[in-house]
Each structure stands twice: as structure tokens, then as C-alpha cells.
Amino acid sequence: MLIVPKVRVPFDSLAELVDQTEVPWTMAHGSIVQSFFSSAYDEAPTSTMGRGWKGRSPLLRSATDIIPTVIGGTAGLYTRHSSTYLMGKDFSENGYCRLALTRGGYMAVQHSMGFPLGSSLKPVLDELVYRMMEFGLVEKFIAKEMANTSYCLMPPGREGYTELRPLAxxxxxxxxxxxxxxxxxxxxxxxxxxxxx
Missing domain, CATH: 1.20.5 (Single alpha-helices involved in coiled-coils or other helix-helix interfaces)
Structure with a gap:
């Protein structure tokens, strides 16, 4: 049996985040996250996302402010790919994990491209994207950009337990x-x- 130190995290879901008062939170200005939260607030201010929009700290205007803001004690609400990319980048620069993700997500995001009706580019790009998905290139590109995140994605308290030791x-x-x-x-x-x- 493996025993790891118990690490208390202040929240592990969006509902826990908006219900607590210890840690402030923010999101990037102009992001899809901002769009979802502001729309949720307009439609249902007492919903979890609506309360998340109402209780947020000022929005971040620059992507370079994200890591210092989170390291400074403010939780950041970003998409999973953005968050894991930032974790990998920070790990590459510092050599250890300073950021963590919650286990639960709070919104499903699918990326798409829009074309005018009857555009000749749509079938060409449909075929290109389909082939990239079939050949596994999309996963390969994502894995290449996020190569250093697997260590940081371990549950809190498990990071230091990868070193070899003599058998007992x-x-x-x-x-x-x-x-x-x-x-x-x-x-x-x-x-x-x-x-x-």
C-alpha cells in the first residue's frame, strides 16, 4: 500500500470555489471562459457560473500575467488545454510543479471554424481535419506541446514519490x-x- 501525505486543497470544483472566501479567482479578458460566465450571469445570476462571474477579481488583460497571478494566490479559470499548457511551460522553466488543476471541469469546450454558406474551403478543411484526427496527428501535436505536464497532473502530495529507493x-x-x-x-x-x- 502506498501512503502519501494528506494535502488539503481549498476547493476541487467550481461550486466549491464560488462557495469559499479564502482564495480569490479571475479569468482572462476576451476568453471563451469570460463569455460563458458573463452569459451565465446575465441569464441566471444565482447559478454557479453566475456567482463565479459576480465574485471574480478583475479580469486579466495579458496572457503573461496568468502564471504570476496564480502563483500569487489567485485561482485562474481557464480551459483545460490552456491550463495544462501553462503548467508544462512553468514546469519547463522552473523544474518543479507550482500549479495544480482541479479534478472536475466546469464547461465542455469544442473548437470549430466558421465559414460562409457554400464556401469552397469547408470541404477541403473538413477532409484535412478528418485525416489529421484519423492519423492521430491532433493528439500528437497536443502531447508534444504538453510533454511536461504528466508529472504536474498527479494528485497533490504524490509528486515527490517518483524517486527510486532500495527495496525493503x-x-x-x-x-x-x-x-x-x-x-x-x-x-x-x-x-x-x-x-x-
Whole structure:
């Protein structure tokens, strides 16, 4: 059994974030996240996203402000791809994880391109995107850009437990107990066969 230190995170979902008062939160100006939250506030101010919009800190105007703002103690609301990219970039520059993601997401985002009706570009790009998806190129490009994030995506408290260490007797207890049970079982069968003759 693996034992890791218990790490208390102040929130792990959007509902927990907007219900707490310890950590302020913000989002990028002009982002799809801002659009979703402001629309949610206009339609239902008491919804989770509506309360998230109402309780936010001032919007960030520059992408270069995101990491220093989050490191400074303000939670950032961004899409998962943006967040994992920023985590990987920060890990590459510093050599350790300073950022973490919540386990639960808060909105599904699909990216698309719009074309005028009857555009000759639509079938060409449909075929191109379809082939890129079929050949796995989209996943390859995403994985290449986010190569350093796997270490940072571990649950909090697990990051330091990847180092090698010498094996101890306790590491073999499971295997040794199975071996012992097998030996005892086979001896029992042997004794039963001998007594049966």
C-alpha cells in the first residue's frame, strides 16, 4: 500500500470555489471562459457560473500575467488545454510543479471554424481535419506541446514519490505471503495423499 501525505486543497470544483472566501479567482479578458460566465450571469445570476462571474477579481488583460497571478494566490479559470499548457511551460522553466488543476471541469469546450454558406474551403478543411484526427496527428501535436505536464497532473502530495529507493522486506510481504500459502496448501495436499494410502 502506498501512503502519501494528506494535502488539503481549498476547493476541487467550481461550486466549491464560488462557495469559499479564502482564495480569490479571475479569468482572462476576451476568453471563451469570460463569455460563458458573463452569459451565465446575465441569464441566471444565482447559478454557479453566475456567482463565479459576480465574485471574480478583475479580469486579466495579458496572457503573461496568468502564471504570476496564480502563483500569487489567485485561482485562474481557464480551459483545460490552456491550463495544462501553462503548467508544462512553468514546469519547463522552473523544474518543479507550482500549479495544480482541479479534478472536475466546469464547461465542455469544442473548437470549430466558421465559414460562409457554400464556401469552397469547408470541404477541403473538413477532409484535412478528418485525416489529421484519423492519423492521430491532433493528439500528437497536443502531447508534444504538453510533454511536461504528466508529472504536474498527479494528485497533490504524490509528486515527490517518483524517486527510486532500495527495496525493503515490507515490499515483498504480498509475494511472500502468497508463496507461503502455496507451500502450506501443497503440504496439506501431500499429507492428505499419504494418509489416504
Amino acid at each position: 522486506l515490507g515490499d515483498f510481504l504480498g509475494v511472500l505471503s502468497l508463496y507461503g500459502a502455496g507451500v502450506v496448501g501443497s503440504m496439506g495436499m501431500f499429507v492428505a495423499e499419504v494418509m489416504r494410502r
